[in-house]
Structure formats: structure tokens, C-alpha cells
Amino acid sequence: MISVLFAVLTALSNGAASVLQRRAARTVPDSEAMRLSLIGHLVRQRLWLAGIGLVIVAAVCQAVALATGPIAVVQPIFVIELPATLLMAAFVMRVRLPRRVRYGVAAVTLGLALGMASAAPGGGSTSVHGVAWIPALILTGLFEAVLIGAALGSRGNPRGALLGLAAACGYALTAALMKDAMARLEGGGGAAALLTSWQLYATAAAGVGSLFLLQNALQAGTLVAVQPMLTLGDALISVVYGVTLFGEELRTGWWLLPELVALVLITAGCVELARSPLAAGNAAPPAPRVR
DSSP states (O other), rough: HHHHHHHHHHHHHHHHHHHHHHHHHSOOGGGTTTTTHHHHHHTEEEHHHHHHHHHHHHHHHHHHHHSSSSSHHGGGGHHHHHHHHHHHHHHHTTTOOOOOHHHHHHHHHHHHHHHHHHHHHBOOOOSSSSHHHHHHHHHHHHHHHHHHHHTTOOOOHHHHHHHHHHHHHHHHEEEEEEHHHHHHHHIIHHHHHHOOOOOHHHHHHHHHHHHHHHHHHHHSOOOHEEEEHHHHHHHHHHHHHHHHHHHOBBBOGGHHHHHHHHHHHHHHHHHHHHHHHHHTTOOOOOOOOOO
């Protein structure tokens, strides 16, 4: 229950941060794409800094969640970040959610519940054994290189989607490294073992790289193109890491059918929600009430 609670808190923080960063990134000219000067433009904007603050909060909550539960349980819960953020935005701005957005929220929620119940992830170890990280890091690097290379050869939404998937892969890797690093803290070595582990510094590097890719994804394409790739990619790739690196288990066989239905529901819901003006931060303020 602790891991689920902190996973939900992580999703809420990440969802709000994504919307704030999207609004800030859209003000950056296209000429700054894939350059470090992009960050220079963003750090002068309060919205982007607020988003970074929420990212830090999310990182702390995610560390607690991963330290207390399987990665295949924690990471998929993050698919609720977009619907939760839209609900909070509608409440704060006193905007009534359109029917299609309500359907999107219902689709994502039902899809997550169906997927978790069908897959029933669990088991596994708290750390990665042996040299299993070597092939994992090599394959991840090759996958990222292919995605970034394809993104550089495209523009608009295709670039945003490819970079969004690359960022998702980076965030999934960050989660796996973070879980392995936290295991050092709990393994009896205490803070010294954590601070001397290469996983801790690899977590920071992967997180910064993923953040850079996400900013470029949001700057290149619309939220409709980026968010589904980011949300689903993070969940699915994290499950792969959980199974291959930590030995976590999922149901297979005929359970794959409801799991596929769950993916379809989540995908459709994410696309519908990303189209909402609330997700892009473009919703108009409520009209003044007649006295």
C-alpha cells in the first residue's frame, strides 16, 4: 500500500509538471531545438521552474515507491498522471470537463485497473544481480540512438512522438537504476553504500538526459503526439526492466487478451485527454457569474 500511495503521488506531481513544462517549451523558437540553449530559455520562465520543482517532488515519491514495491507495479500506475492532472486543473479553474474528457478519464482508469488485475505483477528481487546491467544498458543505448536518429530526420508531431518515446525509455531506465540504488541503502550498507554506488549517479545522468529529451519532444510536437508515447512507453518499458532485470513475474497465456484490451483503453484515453485544452494549458478562465 505504501508503494501504491507514493506511486500515485508521483503521478500527480509528474502530470502537473508535464503540463507546466509544455506551456513553457512552446514559447521557445524552433531554432533552439536539440540545443543546450533550449534550457537557457526555459530557466527564465517561472512556469518551467515550477514544473522542475514538481519533478523533484515526484523523484522523492518515486524513490520511496520503488524501494517498497516491484517496478512492474509502481511504474504502470503513472498512467493516471494525465487524467488526474486534468481533474485537478478543472477543479482549480472551475471549468466543467467535456463529456469526451470524462470518457478519456474513465478509459484510462478502467484500463489501468484491468491491466493490473490481469497481469498481477509481483515477486522479483530488490536489486539487480551480477552483470545483468551490461546487456541492458547496451540495448537501451542502441534503442535510444535509433529513436533520436529517426527524430532528427523528422519534424512536428513525428519528431515529438519519437522523442517522447526516447524520454519514456530514459525515465524507465531511471526508475530501474533508482530501484537498484535504493536496494544498496537497505542492504545494510546505509548511506555510504548508496553514495558509493554507480547506480545512484547513473540515475541522475539518465534523469537529466530524459528531461532534456522531454523538453525537446514538447517543443517539437503537440501534447497529443508526445503524452501517449511518454505515458505508455514509460509503463511498458519499465515492466520489461522489471521482468528482465529484477525477475518480476506477470501473468501470461489467456491473460494476454485482457491485458491487450487494457492497453487499447489506456491508449485511447490518453489520446483523448491530450487533446483537451486543459492538458495544453489553454483553457479559458471561467466566465464571471451574474450577480
